[in-house]
Amino acid sequence: MTRKRVAVTGMGVVSPIGNTLDEFEAALQAGRSGIRKFEALAELNFKCQVGGIPQSIDSIATAYFDEEERMAMNNCMTYACIAAMDAWTDAGLELPERPASEVLWDTGAVVGSGAGGVETLGSRVVPLTDAGQVKRLGSMCVEQIMSSNLSAKIGGLFGLGNQVTSNSSACATGAEAIYMAAERIRNGQAERMLAGGAEGVSRYIWSAFDAMRVLARKFNDRPSEASRPMSASAAGFVPGAGAGVLMLEELESARERGARVYAELLGGAVNSGGHRNGGSMTAPNSSGVQRCITAALTDSGIDGSQIDAISGHLTGTFADPVEVANWAQALGRPPEDFPLITAPKSMFGHALGAAGAIETVATILMLRGGYVHPSCNCEDLHPEVEPYADSVAHELKELPDMQTVIKSGFGFGDVNCALVFRNSSN
């Protein structure tokens, strides 16, 4: 059976550098940081006191959702639902009336998070339960702590009747969601899918990473310099939050309805390194990473020579030089022939389960605009990345003929995802 082709027809983003595509792209192009210092983290004795938190969310939420809807969502859900609403309207679709409209049996959603219910657990469920005040939890906690909280809420907003589920694969979640949703369309099981990820702001999530000593601790007085992927002075990632949601659509039906097509999702892959050969709960097995990248190329019907740019996972940890070497090996592109590479986390930090989705939005904006956005704070490249120096986008790189770009997401648990997008004019 011929597999269907998948178009990206809409995008929504909530991020520390902007909550509309225009704001987000302007910041991307300018290399503008969304990392700030938060005194609340200092007061709680966090070693890392900087982070990427979306701003001005309340006013958007008030405009988009009624009071009951706002009361029943934690911040992770609010981010996800704003991004989903924006992706929907960006795709040129009318927002259905809630709850009166018909069920859309051919439309579904895969939207996940790394730890989407933790804020509700920490701020309400645990303290009230431990205080013997179970009754006071009310009706709104379960829908906030169930692992399917994001997709369940989004399904109700739009009346989705196809598969509605939430995946979770740590920092690969957002990218994996896009892969899973695309597969549904490619297999002819759905016509449209909302796909992406979200992560809320929660001291109960960030504290656990802080305790692991994997967060940036040395830049509390210089927040905009704290996220340093590929830098010799990188010493941990900067925690972030937000959401990215794409509207994926079967290409022919998208064209039939006259939808604008941002890009075609050519293909992708997901796998795991199995915690072997250097892989562990917290480190990637390079063989697994390389296999994932080559599988994504094969699935897309292209080879490594056709990749014009890489939007890396690149977090600002010891894993960055290993990731760059893995890209070179998997693409068959030695340093002298290496494509342009950039690290979106350098501007807005690591949004965990949302990262792959927010950064896919950035990737598609680059592809559409014919540029590679700056990778900030790596003037002092790590010695192992130095051979690739000419390929690192220290500033905005115009690339008007860019045709194909690859986006990766790698996560705790030794899990990997790679997605290949092509300019939709082909």
Place this chain on the structure above:
Amino acid sequence: MDRDKIYERVVELVRPLSKNRTAVENISEDTSILEDLQVNSARLVDLILAFEDEFNIEVDDDAADSVKTIGDAVDMLAKQLG
């Protein structure tokens, strides 16, 4: 407490949970909380918690189950408040 005052507070507390704005605008003691206001049935427990907070009382399950309309809520609360 004055019954009219209880009624006013009940209306304010049910308003944010209501999905039918027209029914909210035309609210009366006969208005059904689930059918007319289209409050999600799961949210009735939140409404009872809101009553408890507002009037500093405790509502037992039987009393909570008796509330179908705005008037039922006012009756239940008036009884509790003596």
